[in-house]
Amino acid sequence: xxxxxxxxxxxxxxxxxxxxxxxxxxxxxxxxxxxxxxxxxxxxxxxxxxxxxxxxxxxxxxxxxxxxxxxxxxxxxxxxxxxxxxxxxxxxxxxxxxxxxxxxxxxxxxxxxxxx
Amino acid sequence: xxxxxxxxxxxxxxxxxxxxxxxxxxxxxxxxxxxxxxxxxxxxxxxxxxxxxxxxxxxxxxxxxxxxxxxxxxxxxxxxxxxxxxxxxxxxxxxxxxxxxxxxxxxxxxxxxxxxxxxxxxxxxxxxxxxxxxxxxxxxxxxxxxxxxxxxxxxxxxxxxxxxxxxxxxxxxxxxxxxxxxxxxxxxxxxxxxxxxxxxxxxxxxxxxxxxxxxxxxxxxxxxxxxxxxxxxxxxxxxxxxxxxxxxxxxxxxxxxxxxxxxxxxxxxxxxxxxxxxxxxxxxxxxxxxxxxxxxxxxxxxxxxxxxxxxx
Numbered sequence: 001x002x003x004x005x006x007x008x009x010x011x012x013x014x015x016x017x018x019x020x021x022x023x024x025x026x027x028x029x030x031x032x033x034x035x036x037x038x039x040x041x042x043x044x045x046x047x048x049x050x051x052x053x054x055x056x057x058x059x060x061x062x063x064x065x066x067x068x069x070x071x072x073x074x075x076x077x078x079x080x081x082x083x084x085x086x087x088x089x090x091x092x093x094x095x096x097x098x099x100x101x102x103x104x105x106x107x108x109x110x111x112x113x114x115x116x
Numbered sequence: 117x118x119x120x121x122x123x124x125x126x127x128x129x130x131x132x133x134x135x136x137x138x139x140x141x142x143x144x145x146x147x148x149x150x151x152x153x154x155x156x157x158x159x160x161x162x163x164x165x166x167x168x169x170x171x172x173x174x175x176x177x178x179x180x181x182x183x184x185x186x187x188x189x190x191x192x193x194x195x196x197x198x199x200x201x202x203x204x205x206x207x208x209x210x211x212x213x214x215x216x217x218x219x220x221x222x223x224x225x226x227x228x229x230x231x232x233x234x235x236x237x238x239x240x241x242x243x244x245x246x247x248x249x250x251x252x253x254x255x256x257x258x259x260x261x262x263x264x265x266x267x268x269x270x271x272x273x274x275x276x277x278x279x280x281x282x283x284x285x286x287x288x289x290x291x292x293x294x295x296x297x298x299x300x301x302x303x304x305x306x307x308x309x310x311x312x313x314x315x316x317x318x319x320x321x322x323x324x325x326x327x328x329x330x331x332x333x334x335x336x337x338x339x340x341x342x343x344x345x346x347x348x349x350x351x352x353x354x355x356x357x358x359x360x361x362x363x364x365x366x367x368x369x370x371x372x373x374x375x376x377x378x379x380x381x382x383x384x385x386x387x388x389x390x391x392x393x394x395x396x397x398x399x400x401x402x403x404x405x406x407x408x409x410x411x412x413x414x415x416x417x418x419x420x421x422x423x424x425x426x427x428x
Contacts, residue, residue, distance in 0.1 A: 004122050004162050009226035011126040011159075015133055017219030022137040024211035027201035028194075030187055034136050034149050037180065041156060045163075046222065052163040054235030060164025063252035064236040067261060070253070071268045073171045074334055077180055078275035081418045084187045085279040089422065092284075097194040100201055 153177025
């Protein structure tokens with residue numbers, strides 16, 4: 001029989017893999033941010049599994065990693081928000097949201113004309 | 117029964133994660149990500165991390181979801197151009213191989229975890245009485261690992277400053293986000309009038325109960341921030357100009373109180389962030405009360421984005 005901790009541990013390993021694939025393959029920056037969050041979720045769930053396995057007495061999980069997880073979730077949100085703000089500013093400046101090396105140059109002239 | 121539920125949950129989560137990769141439309145992918153975040157909340161419940169589940173529901177799925185959906189809607193115009201840059205087959209195969217290796221390595225690590233598992237729970241149980249709080253996670257966050265929580269509050273503040281600093285020059289000191297106009301008799305305006313009183317009670321309750329039961333300031337502050345954003349999005353209130361001195365004082369008040377209490381610990385208890393005997397619980401309460409409004413404001417302003425309009 002598979003206990004919940006092992007099952008979700010394997011699920012977390014798969015999530016990290018899905019996130020890594022998406023991070024490389026999806027060209028849109030916003031999709032890369034989502035992919036990064038999926039990787040982050042996988043890492044958090046792995047840590048949660050470790051917390052669950054460390055549970056004793058009346059507590060179902062080790063409170064130290066669980067508290068660090070809450071800190072981690074808040075920091076992940078902050079980093080995501082900063083990345084999204086950078087992306088929106090990029091799109092506002094260049095008129096396109098792309099990470100390709102030459103595309104912003106070409107787009108800038110269009111956006112510049114539109115702004116003025 | 118529970119096993120079947122867990123298998124179904126793991127399957128749904130993986131399916132939604134795959135959906136965020138393969139969906140053609142970014143907006144659809146982001147909506148899938150929000151549903152996936154809510155299901156992750158159930159994983160946290162199954163892993164006996166109720167505090168983490170609350171945070172995941174409020175922050176990881178709720179606020180992050182709102183942030184990503186807003187960004188996806190604003191970036192729609194750029195969608196078709198970016199889609200054309202999808203890498204070729206060799207890159208995709210290499211990415212799949214790399215991802216597969218990472219997954220296999222992690223799975224092997226999961227199956228090889230030591231038994232019995234190392235745990236700090238007994239130490240926490242032995243020392244929790246000294247803090248006076250009943251929720252071990254609150255004890256860890258505000259006593260045993262208070263430094264992490266202090267730095268986290270400052271990270272959130274810095275992230276907000278980072279978002280603000282992306283404002284165009286003409287909007288500096290102005291109001292974040294676009295001006296929202298909604299039909300004053302529409303469903304959004306109606307919900308923005310009905311829900312905030314309920315949300316306020318729920319948010320404060322989750323905050324208040326956090327000393328002894330699952331809950332706490334991060335979860336409570338997120339709910340308060342969401343209620344305020346609902347009011348803003350319905351056009352019933354506007355975001356404050358970021359140049360406002362009162363706003364800035366409110367934003368730093370929480371971390372400043374936390375640092376001041378920490379610094380006082382150097383003289384009264386012999387270490388930064390140490391609490392004198394018997395005063396731990398009142399001091400933890402003061403820090404939590406000071407952090408709640410600052411955190412709620414900071415989280416809401418992070419989500420509101422960079423200033424886009426002048427102060428007037």
